[in-house]
Every structure is written in C-alpha cells, then in structure tokens.
Amino acid sequence: MTSAAEIESNASPGRVRSRDAVRSRLLLSVLTVLLMALTLVSLLSGRVWLRPSEVLSGLFSANSDFASLIVTELRMPRTVLAVAIGATLGMCGAVLQGLTRNPLAEPGLLGGSAGASFGAVIAIYFGIAAISSAAIPIFGLIGALAAMSLTFAIGRGGGTLALVLAGTAVNSFMAALISLALNLAPSVAAAFEITTWLLGSLADRSWDHVVLAGPFMLGGCALLAVTTRSLDALSLGETQAASLGVNIHRLRLIALVGTAMAVGAATSVTGAIGFIGLVGPHLVRPFVGYQPSRILLPAALAGAILMLGADITTRLISVGPEMKLGVFTALIGTPFFFWLVTRLPKTAP
C-alpha cells in the first residue's frame, strides 16, 4: 500500500503533492460540513419528539423547562461524546495502521478495547466505581495500557503479522477474564449490568462523562498528533526511518500510551465500540493518499461522523429496548472487515 504512493510521488513530486493538498483540503471541508449537519440532526433526534423551534429555544434559553433539559443535559452531552469518541477512535486507528503498516490495525484488534473493557468491568465488579466515578475511566486506561503493552511485548520482533496475532491472543485473554468476572459475579443483577454495559452504548450519558473522560481523550490525541512526522518516515520502512533519525522505540511507546489513554477513556464511557477505528481511516485514504500525517485529521473527522451517524440511527430505530451502539457498529463494520480481508492479498506487500 505504501509502494503505490511512493511510485506516484517519485514520478512528479511537486505536482502530486499540490494536487494532494487541494484534495485533502476539499475533503476536510466536506467532512466538517457533514459533521456539523449531523450534529444538528443529533440534537433533533431522540425517542421524545421535540419540534426544531423547541430545540432551538431549549439551546439558548436560561430557564430549565423540560425541553431545554432534554436538549442541554441529554442530547448535547451525548452528541459531544459521540463526536469526541468517534474522532478519538478514528485517529487511533490511523496512527496504529501507520505504525504497524497494517491495514487491519485498530485499537480493538490490538487488544486495547478489550483491555479497557476488562479494566472497567473490574471497577464495576469490585464496587470501586461506587466509591469514585473517576474509577471507571482510570481503570479503563490502565486496562488498555496493560493489554496493549502485552500485545506489543509479545508481538515484538516478528513484524506486523506477529503483532496482529499477538493482538488476537491478548483479545481472547481479556475476553476470558471478562467471562471470569461474569462467572463469579456476586449477583444476577451485577452480571446483567456488566453484560449490558459491554454491549456499548451512549444512552443517557451526561456532562459528567464528558468531564471525566474528556481530558484523557484530549491528552491521548495530543500524544498521537506528535507522532505524525515519525509515522511519515516510518512508511518508508523501519531502517529508512531510523536513518532519518526516528527513534522507533520511542515512537512505539508514545503511540502506545496515547492510544491507551484515548481508547481507555473512550471505552470506559461507552463500553466497547468496534470498527470505527478500522473504517474511519480507510474511508478517507483514497482521497488523501497514503501519507500518515495527511490521514490523521480526516480519519478523526470520519470517525466522528460514523460514530454520530450510528448513534443517531440507534436512537431512531425503535423496537422495544434501544439497539445498543456497539452492537450496531459491529453489525455494520463486520462486512467491511470481510471486504478488507478479501482485498488483503492484493494490497499486502
């Protein structure tokens, strides 16, 4: 996949770069407009029907009648979280795909989401979540960090295939630990709560969640943003990158900690949401080429759009219990995964 871009840019570097820049600027503006439109739709959609005028007055009026409560305390934090978490997942996916030079890489594949889920389950299970509400994001973060460190430690030195396999193994291990927690759950109610939480949802989240998880997600994304130059160099190959002065170990560490922070916090709010991190970067790559630094921002926007779109859809599908967001993204995302796998022989180096 990198070779195509290399050949293209070798042919006529100046022209290609400027054409890419125009395309990527165009893409960014299209994505931004789309995201803003979806944000409006998100404020309008919910199981309770509010007229657009009610939503507008609810947004700007100071008095807390029931319409304004629904808009400001329920739909706004939910929208903000969907955008922030979608963007985070998209960005993590882009960085991990660049780092591992593997189109299938994403936080879920490398064990990050499962680790975060396990951390959060521990916090719920032992009642730590009841003592401090910050426990769930912090445990999620620790879980993600531990799981991804394990993946990187086991898969080190064996190339990308080993890394992906290590991720699969760590995923199974985390799933086993979660099953163990369910197995030993103190009551049926606790087991049920854990299961529902694991399905992944943004229903009934509040500003408290934004305040709790926001800083970690911001910090994680900031760390990831630092890696762009090194990732560009890395796309030429490890030895070339090292000769350009990139410290691969340091790069890996920053990407690892950044992803763990961002995904850990995001997962602790929503439960496991798969595929956004995988699909986001792939959607924008045809438009901006294969240079990692160009993909980061559009991938984040695409992730935000996917997440918000999926969340709006779950709110509008009304069949008894709300369809969980994690279930929905998994249903939509899996065919995409299949398609990627069937394409793999053609694109793999």
Place this chain on the structure above:
Amino acid sequence: MKKLLILTAVAALVISGVAWAAPSSKPQRVMSLNLCTDQLVLQLLPRERITSVSYLSQSWEHSYLTADALGVRINFGTSEEVLKEQPDLVLAGSASTPTVRALLKRVGVPLVEVPAAESFAEIRTVTRQVARAVGEEEMGEILLAQMDATLDQLGASSPRQRIVVAAWDGAGSIPAKGTLFDEILTVAGAHNIAADISTTLIYGRYASVDLEQLVALKPDILAYGSSRIGRMDLSNEKLQHRVIRKLYRGREITYPETLYGCGLPQSATAAAELRRTILDVMKRAP
C-alpha cells in the same frame, strides 16, 4: 462419556429411589432447589424436616429470610446432591434446574414443581401448593390469613391522590403489568407509570424507556431496587444522571429487592412498607 454418566446417575437414582420411598403422609426430608420455594419451606416446616435449601437463601443479596436459613444445610441444585441427601420430597422452580428436574421425574423421586408467583392470587395458589405437598396445610392458611389481613387494611385506606411511580433501574427497563412489582405497587395504592407507556415500547412484562422519555412522562416518584449490602453496579446514586438529580431530588425512594424477587405471603408487608415510604416522600416532596 456424557451419556454414560447420565445413565449411571439414572441407575443410581432408581436404586436409591426404591430404597428411600418411605410411606409417610408428611414428608420428613424436604429438599428445596429454588430460592422462592426455600423461603416458603423455611416458614412452613420445622428445621429438622428440611434436608437442605438452595445456596441463594443464605445470600443477603437475594433472600429475604436469610436469618431463618442460617444453620440449614445448603445445596447448589445438582443431581449429585439429590442423590446424596435422599430426600422424600424435592421442591423446585418450574423454570430452573431443568436437567435435574428431568432426571428426578424419570426415576420417580417425588418432585413438586412450583411456578413463580407474580400476583397475590398466584401467591395464594403457590403457598397452598407447597403447604399441601409438605403436609402443613394449616400453617399455609395461617400465613395466607396474615397476608389477607394486611391486604384488607391496605384496601380500606387507599390514598386518595394519584401518585405516579416509575421503578427506574438506570438501564431503561421498567416493570409493567404482570410483574410482582406492579402488583405490589398497585396494592400499595400508587399508579405504575408503565401503564402510560405506549405498547410499542413494552416487551414481555417490561417497558423500555430512556431518560428522555422518562423525563417526558413526568412521574411523581422514582423508585430504585436496593439490595441490603448496597449495589455494586452502574445505577449507583453517585453516578446518577444530572437530569435526575435536578428533577427528582427528594422524590426518590428505594425498595428492598429481596422482598420483590419472590411472591410470598410477606409481599403484603412489602406493599404496606411501600405505601408508607411513598406517602412519606409525597408529604415532604418539594
């Protein structure tokens, strides 16, 4: 391998079944495999006639009569335990431990399957069924008479105002018509909000409602189930949504989940307690 094991178990049960089929009008070795039958047996029988009750009946989190169950042998509902304890009557729920029940039926160990009671009418049926099975009809009638006395009192002094209660579990599920909670709440004299919810949102005996809809339905009181040792889950008060904190401060009540899990003669007491709590909150409500 599995087949062989089952066959061996069946054979063992047949042999032992023949051996301990003691002809007696009142069963002397009663074994209960289900939390709800546990709690009936513990009230109907002296301890020496109870061989064992299920492990849940000693859990503060699940059982209302934990104090009565202390010191009684417990079982985990396996066929091996039935074999070992050689009861002359086994009581089981009609939904749980299906393999054990099938096995007992096949080999003819006296088994009474007791359905879950979700209303006071069903509580009468179930209590009489168990009382008859263990040969303590009189004791059963005493328990039911106490229950009916409480129910009569409650019926005679129904609150005049309409109080709408939503049993909000924090995950969007509200018990509706056909659940024990709905029955107890109705007897307590309050109106269950589930009755106002569109039927498209009712699945089974529960209504699915998110926070938006809950706020729009404007219940007077929010009720949460609480276990005695405090909940270890997400519906914890500290994690309560801001909207709830804003709108329902002072208008939230908790009810003991152990009293609402099984339909028992004590369910009438639950209704009386619930009415007291509700009226108390309404009096002090902002």
